[in-house]
Amino acid sequence: MQSTYATRQDSGSMTISSGHWYVVLSSRELKKRPVGKTRFSTPLVFWRDAHGDVVCLEDRCPHRGAALSQGCIKDGILACPYHGIRFTGDGRCVEVPVEDSWHIPDHFRARSLQVRESQEYVWLWRGPAMATDELPPPPVQPVATDATCFEECIQHWPTHYTRCVEGVIDHSHIGFVHKRTLGLVMRDPITRVEVHPIEGGFRSNLMKDGKIRHYIDLTYPNVWTQNLSVAYGMSTAFAPVDDKRTEVYCRLYHNKNRRGYRPLMALWNRFTQFMVFHEDMAILATQSPANVDDAQDDKLLPSDAAHVFYRKMRKQLQNELAVASGGGEPQQLSRSSGAV
Ligand code: FES
Ligand SMILES: [Fe+2]
Numbered sequence: 478m479q480s481t482y483a484t485r486q487d488s489g490s491m492t493i494s495s496g497h498w499y500v501v502l503s504s505r506e507l508k509k510r511p512v513g514k515t516r517f518s519t520p521l522v523f524w525r526d527a528h529g530d531v532v533c534l535e536d537r538c539p540h541r542g543a544a545l546s547q548g549c550i551k552d553g554i555l556a557c558p559y560h561g562i563r564f565t566g567d568g569r570c571v572e573v574p575v576e577d578s579w580h581i582p583d584h585f586r587a588r589s590l591q592v593r594e595s596q597e598y599v600w601l602w603r604g605p606a607m608a609t610d611e612l613p614p615p616p617v618q619p620v621a622t623d624a625t626c627f628e629e630c631i632q633h634w635p636t637h638y639t640r641c642v643e644g645v646i647d648h649s650h651i652g653f654v655h656k657r658t659l660g661l662v663m664r665d666p667i668t669r670v671e672v673h674p675i676e677g678g679f680r681s682n683l684m685k686d687g688k689i690r691h692y693i694d695l696t697y698p699n700v701w702t703q704n705l706s707v708a709y710g711m712s713t714a715f716a717p718v719d720d721k722r723t724e725v726y727c728r729l730y731h732n733k734n735r736r737g738y739r740p741l742m743a744l745w746n747r748f749t750q751f752m753v754f755h756e757d758m759a760i761l762a763t764q765s766p767a768n769v770d771d772a773q774d775d776k777l778l779p780s781d782a783a784h785v786f787y788r789k790m791r792k793q794l795q796n797e798l799a800v801a802s803g804g805g806e807p808q809q810l811s812r813s814s815g816a817v
Contacts, residue, residue: 496604496798497698498615500714503629503726504597507531511555513546516601518719521590522546523599524566527553531599532566535588539570545587596621598714598726605801616677616696620710624730627712628743630750631726635762638699638715638723639769639791644761645701645713646693646783648683654756668780679790681783695783697790720767727754770795 501516502523511524513536520536522545534555536546543559550556554571556563563572568589570581591602593615600615621627634641644650649668652660669684678697682689694702699715714726729746733739766772769788777785 496794496801498593498600498602498613499699499717500598500726501592501601501716502531502599503631504531504594504599505629507599509550511546511548511550513544514716514724515718515722517603517717520544520546522555523592524550524555525553526566530566531592531594533590533592533599533601534564534566534568535590537587538562539585539587597627604798616700618696618700618702618712620702620704620712620730624710625732626734626739627728627730628739628746629726629728630743630747631724632750632754632758633718634715634723634725634754634758635721636723636764637720637767637769638717640761640764640767641715641723641725642695642699642701643769643784643787644757646681646695646787647781648681648691648693648783649778649780650760654760655753658753658756670780670782672782672786679783679786681786693783695787697794725754 499516501521502512502514506512507523507525511522513520513522515521521533522536523531523533526532534545536544538545538557538559540557540560540562543557545555545557545564548556548558551563554563554565561572561574562570563574564570564587566589568586570585570587573579573581591609591612593600593602593612595615596618598615602612648670649666651663652666654660655663665685671682671684671689672679673682674680675694678695680692680694683691692704694704696702699717700712701715702710702712704710709732710730712728712730714728716724716726718724727746727750729742731742733742770791
């Protein structure tokens with residue numbers, strides 16, 4: 478369901494921080510049919526090949542542009558719904574049913590993208606082109622390895638994913654935006670924040686009387702984690718759709734895989750995430766510009782220490798990528814086979 482919140486009109490194209498794995502899908506979404514999703518303003522199609530590995534192509538048939546996601550999978554090979562042309566996960570065309578003697582040229586292929594599955598997420602590589610075996614592994618969320626199971630719900634947030642990330646690393650909004658929910662127990666508006674780097678991102682501590690009252694982690698670029706205890710944590714991944722939309726995977730991790738318990742946890746997860754995050758969405762949708770990279774005019778406060786850290790980190794990584802790319806723009810989804 479798409480959100481009905483109004484968004485301000487901003488200009489600007491989808492920019493990225495590259496050289497990272499982005500969560501773009503939950504493994505639970507992959508069933509028997511191909512899955513079409515827009516990510517980074519590009520329609521993509523995901524499915525499992527004959528080995529069970531997740532693969533991804535641009536959701537556009539190279540023949541005459543039909544959406545491959547409307548096709549079907551047989552023996553791990555995707556067939557276009559229009560004329561039945563079949564493609565493997567690396568984009569190769571292996572059959573053109575309407576031609577009996579035509580030699581399929583090498584260039585007759587769909588655009589493929591490098592994806593990997595880890596922690597029941599599908600991750601998409603955005604960065605310099607590299608051979609598959611040279612790519613680093615996706616970052617690991619400790620909460621995902623500590624817990625034995627999780628409940629998940631999906632939401633659609635009406636803004637750029639960078640504003641979503643900044644929304645969930647923000648300690649100081651609780652008493653205002655969430656005054657009817659979280660703010661009932663967190664009433665003190667005075668906010669002292671300490672930030673320090675951790676593996677793959679940073680941790681933001683909310684301080685009270687010199688002690689850590691609460692902390693949240695951001696695994697760069699798009700996974701937020703809140704550890705409530707060893708066996709119980711929340712994690713939210715913000716999959717970039719386009720400049721104005723983000724698909725959000727809200728997970729509640731736990732260790733109680735008992736019958737009867739999980740449906741209750743799933744219900745509780747769905748209800749609480751709906752209550753709290755819809756309060757966030759109403760504000761985030763009004764922020765202008767939508768993309769944090771365009772928000773140089775924002776005047777940040779000491780209590781925005783996590784936001785300062787996040788923006789510096791983005792800038793630094795974007796500069797590094799520009800150098801790696803020879804001074805050019807961060808690479809967009811490429812037409813090469815298998816790399817972006
Ligand atoms: S458009 Fe895909 S087979 Fe013709
Ligand atoms: Fe919030």
